Amino acid sequence: MIRLQQTMLLGLTLTALSCDETTTPSVTPPPAPIDVAPINAEPRALREGVSSDGTYRVGWEPIGGVIPDADPFAVRFTVTRSDAQPLTDDVRASIDAEMPHHGHGMNLVPTVKRDANGSFVASGMLLHMSGRWVVSIDVQEHGVTERTQWYVDIE
Amino acid sequence: MCKNTESPNVRSGMSISNNTFARVIALLCALLCARASAALTVCVAPPIDRARLPAELSTLTDEEIARIAKMSPRAPLAADPTNRVADDVRAAHLGHALFFDTRLSPAGISCATCHDPAHAFTDQRALARGVAVARRNAPSVIDAARRRWLGWDGKFDSLWSQALSPLENPVEMGGDRTTLVRIVRDDPSLCASYESIFGAMPATLGRSLDAVGSPRDQSRDQSHDQLHDQLHDQLHDPLREPARPLPRAGSALEQEKAHERRWNELDTPTRDAINLVAVNILKCFGAYQRLLISEAAPIDSFVAALKGSTIDASATDARAANLDALNPSARRGLALFVSRAGCTQCHRGANFTDDEFHNIGLVGANGRVPDDRARLDAIEFVKSNPFNAAGVFSDAPDAAMGEMVRALRRSPELFGQFRTPSLRGVAQTPPYMHDGRFATLADVVHFYDTLQGSAPLGHHGESVLVQLQLSETERADLIAFLSSLSTTPTSSPWFRSSMAPLPASPKHEATDQTTDKTIERLRIK
Numbered sequence: 126m127i128r129l130q131q132t133m134l135l136g137l138t139l140t141a142l143s144c145d146e147t148t149t150p151s152v153t154p155p156p157a158p159i160d161v162a163p164i165n166a167e168p169r170a171l172r173e174g175v176s177s178d179g180t181y182r183v184g185w186e187p188i189g190g191v192i193p194d195a196d197p198f199a200v201r202f203t204v205t206r207s208d209a210q211p212l213t214d215d216v217r218a219s220i221d222a223e224m225p226h227h228g229h230g231m232n233l234v235p236t237v238k239r240d241a242n243g244s245f246v247a248s249g250m251l252l253h254m255s256g257r258w259v260v261s262i263d264v265q266e267h268g269v270t271e272r273t274q275w276y277v278d279i280e
Numbered sequence: 281m282c283k284n285t286e287s288p289n290v291r292s293g294m295s296i297s298n299n300t301f302a303r304v305i306a307l308l309c310a311l312l313c314a315r316a317s318a319a320l321t322v323c324v325a326p327p328i329d330r331a332r333l334p335a336e337l338s339t340l341t342d343e344e345i346a347r348i349a350k351m352s353p354r355a356p357l358a359a360d361p362t363n364r365v366a367d368d369v370r371a372a373h374l375g376h377a378l379f380f381d382t383r384l385s386p387a388g389i390s391c392a393t394c395h396d397p398a399h400a401f402t403d404q405r406a407l408a409r410g411v412a413v414a415r416r417n418a419p420s421v422i423d424a425a426r427r428r429w430l431g432w433d434g435k436f437d438s439l440w441s442q443a444l445s446p447l448e449n450p451v452e453m454g455g456d457r458t459t460l461v462r463i464v465r466d467d468p469s470l471c472a473s474y475e476s477i478f479g480a481m482p483a484t485l486g487r488s489l490d491a492v493g494s495p496r497d498q499s500r501d502q503s504h505d506q507l508h509d510q511l512h513d514q515l516h517d518p519l520r521e522p523a524r525p526l527p528r529a530g531s532a533l534e535q536e537k538a539h540e541r542r543w544n545e546l547d548t549p550t551r552d553a554i555n556l557v558a559v560n561i562l563k564c565f566g567a568y569q570r571l572l573i574s575e576a577a578p579i580d581s582f583v584a585a586l587k588g589s590t591i592d593a594s595a596t597d598a599r600a601a602n603l604d605a606l607n608p609s610a611r612r613g614l615a616l617f618v619s620r621a622g623c624t625q626c627h628r629g630a631n632f633t634d635d636e637f638h639n640i641g642l643v644g645a646n647g648r649v650p651d652d653r654a655r656l657d658a659i660e661f662v663k664s665n666p667f668n669a670a671g672v673f674s675d676a677p678d679a680a681m682g683e684m685v686r687a688l689r690r691s692p693e694l695f696g697q698f699r700t701p702s703l704r705g706v707a708q709t710p711p712y713m714h715d716g717r718f719a720t721l722a723d724v725v726h727f728y729d730t731l732q733g734s735a736p737l738g739h740h741g742e743s744v745l746v747q748l749q750l751s752e753t754e755r756a757d758l759i760a761f762l763s764s765l766s767t768t769p770t771s772s773p774w775f776r777s778s779m780a781p782l783p784a785s786p787k788h789e790a791t792d793q794t795t796d797k798t799i800e801r802l803r804i805k
Binding site for chain 1: 343346347350624625626628629633634635636637638680683684687688689691693694744
């Protein structure tokens with residue numbers, strides 16, 4: 126556990142001190158658990174991150190490329206194991222978002238389905254308010270959940 | 281990270297139980313947050329050329345200018361797939377006629393009693409007054425078609441499903457769906473209009489009359505037939521005695537129980553038929569209200585000028601671009617609106633609303649805390665309402681709105697949350713708030729400025745508001761800007777109570793196929 130803490134600390138430190146705020150942290154292993162996403166006015170193909178214990182690489186993008194203003198949207202996200210092993214059939218994933226400064230989350234519960242390619246598609250995402258949101262994707266496998274989070278600032 | 285979102289089952293980097301380590305992590309995360317904030321100001325490309333900005337807006341950031349750019353034009357009105365006659369002008373005509381029809385209420389109240397075209401479809405009262413005084417303000421129905429949720433608590437997900445509530449609410453119109461159907465069935469003009477859209481009414485609704493012969497059969501003794509028909513109607517005509525399915529509380533409880541008992545005594549096919557015809561009529565109300573759309577306002581001219589837009593005459597908010605559409609005071613108010621006042625947190629975009637729900641801490645009648653459960657209760661209602669967008673009466677239960685209803689989240693923070701009202705036309709619709717507590721826009725601005733009359737929210741509450749400490753001039757500027765969101769009354773005939781009659785159209789040959797299918801679905805269910 127101590128080793129894990131030290132590794133995370135290193136990752137976070139390097140990420141925090143990095144000068145290029147729009148670049149996904151490139152520290153490996155493991156990358157920082159938090160990626161800073163641009164605001165919704167700025168389309169971006171994919172937001173990527175590494176789960177809290179480094180087991181998974183997770184990437185997501187709003188279908189259509191841009192998070193709409195106060196309208197529901199869908200998200201496609203991918204989960205791969207950092208050790209390149211395939212995901213088991215037991216794997217489950219969920220996505221949610223909240224506004225930590227306002228003490229509330231989304232007004233909808235997203236529905237997640239896995240498509241034929243192994244990607245996950247979540248419908249029913251709604252970031253209804255402007256401000257900072259934290260988007261979380263939880264991956265559950267063998268009874269253990271790891272979380273990956275991103276900041277999304279909505280205008 | 282700004283908030284610890286861990287749960288006991290989540291093995292997260294943030295949940296490691298080493299205090300020192302956690303503090304360091306928090307510090308680093310705070311640094312990350314700061315970096316993210318710094319990044320925001322460089323990511324936004326303002327869609328408005330700064331060279332066009334008047335002096336009052338020149339100090340705004342790119343983000344704030346981007347908020348102004350989103351204020352106009354509005355998107356075209358979205359389709360309502362849950363209502364197959366949503367854009368059928370014949371349905372709108374029928375809905376229009378019924379909107380002003382006082383027969384729908386035993387107290388002689390029509391929809392227009394509280395939604396009066398002379399007052400921008402409000403009644404200008406703090407609390408709506410129908411059969412009795414309601415507990416909430418009657419909002420304008422102008423632009424209601426642009427709302428995702430209807431009602432202050434968002435209890436309804438379509439215009440047509442909403443229309444049933446005031447009709448049957450004993451405090452509002454005190455009517456019922458059976459009477460609604462009977463009025464349309466028995467009024468030759470309305471019935472012809474209905475049948476031109478939906479085909480013949482289900483045979484079930486005419487069966488009791490047919491069983492004793494037609495009252496139009498001149499070969500019979502008139503007096504005998506009249507008496508016979510009268511007695512038979514009282515005993516057997518399901519539409520003669522008002523009936524509705526839901527028990528309702530209040531002073532007329534016994535009457536309500538009688539309504540419910542009569543409803544329950546009806547056989548299933550009759551109840552299905554009444555519901556189906558009632559829903560068809562409700563969808564005509566919806567079709568009508570989709571035509572109550574406000575025209576472009578001064579803000580649209582102003583934003584068009586800022587963008588250097590070429591006006592598209594077919595656009596929703598087509599209006600000549602004009603930088604002078606907002607006077608200097610309104611421009612300063614606009615600057616406040618998108619910046620320090622923080623109004624765009626909720627009143628965002630071209631509709632000046634996020635179409636969702638917030639608790640701003642307005643104290644209730646107890647004088648201490650909010651006491652109206654509002655959205656918390658509405659969630660349960662809309663999810664279980666058989667007339668919702670996902671239900672059997674919807675024409676597209678699997679469309680986006682139906683999906684939203686199914687996905688609604690119930691959580692404690694919804695207590696006391698009300699729908700963010702649009703600010704378009706706001707100057708024309710006093711008084712304000714869900715209970716009409718503020719008589720003027722000045723009162724509203726004073727509240728948001730000082731937060732007097734609000735209570736601290738509990739730990740489940742949302743913390744959005746802070747005291748603004750505006751000067752007198754700034755308050756006046758905000759009011760001037762809010763006034764620029766209103767326009768002159770429209771010349772549309774739909775905004776008047778009387779219209780030219782709809783040209784006669786041929787009846788359908790057979791009963792509306794969708795009605796038949798819905799009856800089938802009901803029976804399967």
